[in-house]
Amino acid sequence: MKPARFEYVAAKTVAEAIDARSSFDDTVILAGGQSLIPMLNYRVAQPDAVIDINRVPGLDTISVDNGAVRVGALVRHRQLELSAEAFAAHPLLREALDNVAHIPIRNRGTICGSIAHADAAAEMPAVLVCLDGFVTAQGSGGERNVPASDLFLFHMTTTLDSDEIITSATFPALPKGSGYAFEELTRRHGDYAVAGICAVITPGPDGNCASASLSACGIAEKPVRLSAVEAALVGTNLSDDAVSAAAALVDDMVTNEDDGAGGRYRRQVARTLITRAVAKACQRAAQGRA
Amino acid sequence: MSKMHVKMTVNGKPVEGLAEPRTLLIHFLREDLNLTGPHIGCDTSHCGACTVDLDGKSVKSCTVFVAQANGAEVTTIEGIANPDGTLHALQEAFREHHGLQCGFCTPGMITRAHRLLQENPNPTEAEIRMGISGNLCRCTGYQNIVKSITAAAEQLASMKEAAE
Ligand SMILES: Cc1cc2nc3c(=O)[nH]c(=O)nc-3n(C[C@H](O)[C@H](O)[C@H](O)COP(=O)(O)OP(=O)(O)OC[C@H]3O[C@@H](n4cnc5c(N)ncnc54)[C@H](O)[C@@H]3O)c2cc1C
Ligand code: FES
Ligand code: FES
Numbered sequence: 001m002k003p004a005r006f007e008y009v010a011a012k013t014v015a016e017a018i019d020a021r022s023s024f025d026d027t028v029i030l031a032g033g034q035s036l037i038p039m040l041n042y043r044v045a046q047p048d049a050v051i052d053i054n055r056v057p058g059l060d061t062i063s064v065d066n067g068a069v070r071v072g073a074l075v076r077h078r079q080l081e082l083s084a085e086a087f088a089a090h091p092l093l094r095e096a097l098d099n100v101a102h103i104p105i106r107n108r109g110t111i112c113g114s115i116a117h118a119d120a121a122a123e124m125p126a127v128l129v130c131l132d133g134f135v136t137a138q139g140s141g142g143e144r145n146v147p148a149s150d151l152f153l154f155h156m157t158t159t160l161d162s163d164e165i166i167t168s169a170t171f172p173a174l175p176k177g178s179g180y181a182f183e184e185l186t187r188r189h190g191d192y193a194v195a196g197i198c199a200v201i202t203p204g205p206d207g208n209c210a211s212a213s214l215s216a217c218g219i220a221e222k223p224v225r226l227s228a229v230e231a232a233l234v235g236t237n238l239s240d241d242a243v244s245a246a247a248a249l250v251d252d253m254v255t256n257e258d259d260g261a262g263g264r265y266r267r268q269v270a271r272t273l274i275t276r277a278v279a280k281a282c283q284r285a286a287q288g289r290a
Numbered sequence: 291m292s293k294m295h296v297k298m299t300v301n302g303k304p305v306e307g308l309a310e311p312r313t314l315l316i317h318f319l320r321e322d323l324n325l326t327g328p329h330i331g332c333d334t335s336h337c338g339a340c341t342v343d344l345d346g347k348s349v350k351s352c353t354v355f356v357a358q359a360n361g362a363e364v365t366t367i368e369g370i371a372n373p374d375g376t377l378h379a380l381q382e383a384f385r386e387h388h389g390l391q392c393g394f395c396t397p398g399m400i401t402r403a404h405r406l407l408q409e410n411p412n413p414t415e416a417e418i419r420m421g422i423s424g425n426l427c428r429c430t431g432y433q434n435i436v437k438s439i440t441a442a443a444e445q446l447a448s449m450k451e452a453a454e
């Protein structure tokens with residue numbers, strides 16, 4: 001038997017799950033189980049209760065509204081990746097999801113679970129940060145929306161209360177005329193990223209950069225917005241020189257020196273990925289594909 | 291710790307049993323049902339040796355609790371052979387093309403390939419490699435596994451054509 005003993009609560013409603021969260025000291029939510037069950041098997045996590053939300057009806061819907069995509073707590077990575085409607089509205093999501101683990105894991109793992117788990121190298125939290133998205137959380141204090149900028153605290157830590165459950169995550173629409181790209185480097189496809197870059201670039205009528213949103217995973221203790229790089233890009237003509245100069249500003253944000261990829265190496269990787277992502281986003285904006 | 295009553299269909303047969311909530315699907319299959327085809331290599335969703343089909347999708351049975359599979363349809367390597375007992379085209383192809391050496395990864399590899407060929411009956415080499423990227427093999431270097439899956443896909447396509 002691998003995991004330590006726990007109480008198993010198969011919640012039938014979100015309210016039941018919240019109740020269960022408040023009636024034990026230390027609880028975890030079982031969504032796809034692809035991060036949680038390995039931790040239980042290793043006994044790194046030994047919660048009093050595991051609250052399974054897999055049988056709560058209504059949490060597995062993807063809704064598309066004016067280009068924004070909202071995914072319920074039980075939407076699996078693979079379900080969103082294969083959703084034609086979500087892809088048509090928001091192609092960035094599929095591009096990022098293609099980098100998340102591999103198919104059997106994507107068949108189980110959920111987008112909201114990945115956000116709640118908040119691994120600093122995970123892709124979907126970085127996408128949420130890049131797009132200024134938010135999660136909707138429910139707890140004993142009611143329901144609230146938490147913007148991505150207030151959600152991620154540290155590697156594997158969010159600002160949510162211990163009795164709160166993420167019921168959905170909302171990825172806002174790509175701006176009109178923008179181009180997008182998700183670029184990452186891993187040692188093997190499907191591993192967590194050494195570094196990953198999410199970019200959304202909107203050129204103005206003059207071809208200069210009117211707005212830029214960039215975020216990164218893998219480089220710091222949480223997914224981060226690359227504000228300095230964004231500011232340096234806006235107003236430029238997005239030439240190779242301008243993009244390289246802006247990309248160099250990522251250096252100060254690279255604090256992760258783990259996993260055999262030291263700081264200098266990771267800074268170089270981050271710079272290269274930024275130039276690739278911006279180039280791809282510009283190309284797509286030019287083709288009017290966003 | 292109170293045990294839970296679980297019921298499911300495994301390789302087409304209804305089965306039931308009592309299990310603690312912390313029982314993983316792989317342990318239930320191996321220890322309660324004596325289906326020791328699916329192997330345990332890592333217990334953390336990394337290696338793919340425990341891959342089974344759960345309601346028509348490949349999953350790693352080391353990261354699913356048996357309680358979550360209550361009511362589900364499960365297929366393991368033991369359910370892959372043809373109904374008359376002859377080997378499935380994938381199993382034949384792995385034998386023919388040396389798709390295995392020690393055999394530890396093979397049950398998961400074939401179960402995954404079986405689902406992959408249902409999702410994509412005519413995969414390219416790149417699609418096969420990506421499709422089995424959640425299954426690790428320490429022996430073959432993958433080349434012969436890819437060859438075996440390609441051969442099986444061709445064999446299944448010609449069998450289908452002959453039947454039409
Ligand atoms: C080999 C391997 C490779 C992987 N590679 C990647 C990768 O490249 N990129 C990547 O992003 N991920 C990767 N993952 C992780 C995978 O994407 C997970 O599915 C994901 O991180 C967690 O989602 P889950 O639904 O499985 O959550 P679970 O494992 O069920 O839960 C994870 C944590 O989140 C909490 N939680 C889950 N859902 C909610 C909710 N709705 N509200 C509040 N809390 C909740 C749980 O309490 C738990 O603490 C990998 C996993 C493995 C095993
Ligand atoms: S034992 Fe399940 S993936 Fe390795
Ligand atoms: S044949 Fe030995 S691990 Fe694959």
